[in-house]
Amino acid sequence: MPSNKSVSDAPIVQFTNCRILRDHQLQREDLWVREGKILNPEKLFFDEKGSADIQLDCKDSIITPGFIDVQINGGFGVDFSLATDDFKAGIDLVSQKILSHGVTSFCPTLVTSPPSVYHQVLPQISVRNGGAHGAGVLGAHLEGPFISKEKKGAHPEHCLRTFEAGAFQDLLATYGTLDCVRIVTLAPEMRRSSEVIQELTKKGICVSLGHSVANLSQAEEAVQHGATFITHLFNAMLPFHHRDPGIVGLLTSDKIPAGRRVFYGMISDGIHTNPAALRIAHRAHPKGLVLVTDAIAGMGLAPGRHTLGQQVVEIDGLNTYIAGTKTLSGSVATMDTCVRHFQEATGCSVETALEAASLHPAQLLGIEHKKGTLNYDSDADFLMLNDNLYVQATYIAGEEVWRQDASGM
């Protein structure tokens, strides 16, 4: 059918025979894309008198916004906390490989490292759009070194630091640069954390609480100063106690500033959190749940030994421990596995599971006007899934960047 468009000559693609996730529901609607964005077909029809140039039959797939992973330490042999010569190639490799897991945007995460690592690595990370080359980079997530010794988990103790001397200046000196930093995880009980949190928030950086022994009031104060995220809830923090719920208590705290929402990351690989705990968190605060992989270099590779920054980790099946210990260190789960496991463990709707990996991380980072949804004028980053939530195809800016049968992954 000839198209007659007054706004643009770019080709219009109409994805038909599909169910799309829109307005929190799977609806039987067609998805229209032009120039890398989701197009409003009604305006096209009446205002431009245009129609589709290409129609694609999606064979009854589910179409969901692409997944956004805000905590991923590496994968496929690449460790983002290692200052190698070919660091950029490492980012490229991971961003390309995770397309098959349905991830269209991510935050490369660095665990606690010496300042030299940050100074070498951070300038090599740049925010960039995704495409055929790989998922988009939204910015770095710096998990540490301003965290608690008691809850360091897999982070190396000798690299932990405080900022009690110079507050924000200390932090800046440690990292070297904050350009392209999107999230910083820190422990709010540390002295002068409030100033640091305020300063980071002013710069548009998302502050996350984690690897901490903070009690609930300290956590609430941090939120009041701007913190909006909790790094892998339950892990590396004080357990929930009925007289002092600690950081976990933020999920139902009444001291959250009006109009703000606290989000919390969960690694739903079946190992980091007991399914019952996952359900408790989900039921307490469903709109804040953000699925993350916390994947490490060994993800996507055979079991064995790999690095995680300054540490050596051992992979045995789905379990990843600091070599010779029982301390969990990251995961080898993929994002689509996490989505499926989350849906099974909580019995939630498909829509809820998909939004926990797309809409909620977009809302956390304040980018839901262009990512994380299939609303008109959003970036056309989306996935085709089958009914069991396995990724069949990945699209970024309306272009197919990965397909199940082609690569056979």
Added chain:
Amino acid sequence: MKLIILENYSQASEWAAKYIRNRIVQFGPGPGRFFTLGLPTGLPRDHPESYHSFMWNNFFKHIDISPENVHILDGNAPDLQAECDAFEEKIKAAGGIELFVGGIGPDGHIAFNEPGSSLVSRTRVKTLAMDTILANARFFDGDLSKVPTMALTVGVGTVMDAREVMILITGAHKAFALYKAIEDGVNHMWTVSAFQQHLNTVFVCDEDATLELKVKTVKYFKGLMLVHNKLVEPLYSMKEMGAQRSQSKKPYSD
């Protein structure tokens, strides 16, 4: 007139849809030969429940119609009467309306031709009756002050010019209007009654809509259902079009 009585809303809708489909297929549309379907107009453009949205979501997005073949009266046009006159010209240019499909108001109106509308009226700006404004309030959050008091509408005469007219009437609240339309005389207070003077009218209704009719009328037309159902069975498709063209369009006439 053919009065088609089905059991309920779904069955009435389905029968009507099948009939329209068969009519289109038998007409044999093609390049340069358009099947012109007429539909009554509705709410103003810029409302979320606007007529454009309604038509898009309920009709256009489900079919492969070209946007340039869609002509909707524009309530935002600078010169409304000129818009109406141009619309009449467009109908003429398209070769006239082949089939007009419409509903009926509880006050017996067709399109927005409220009681008192001339039975030979053309497309024009029409003031709306209070009943219609009340009925439309649900599209404007129940706020009566927001409901438009005027609308552009095709006239009774415009619809009478169509080669065939199909009226859909379902629900008990329409029963009295149906009675006035087909069992009483032609009257400008019940404008649908004008179609008693049209050669090809089909009224499709459900049981509830017949509540005010004479038992005799209902029995008569129900008895004709065997014959009327031949209009929807077999269901033709465009692929078989060639073979069917040689057969006559209707097995009988009114």
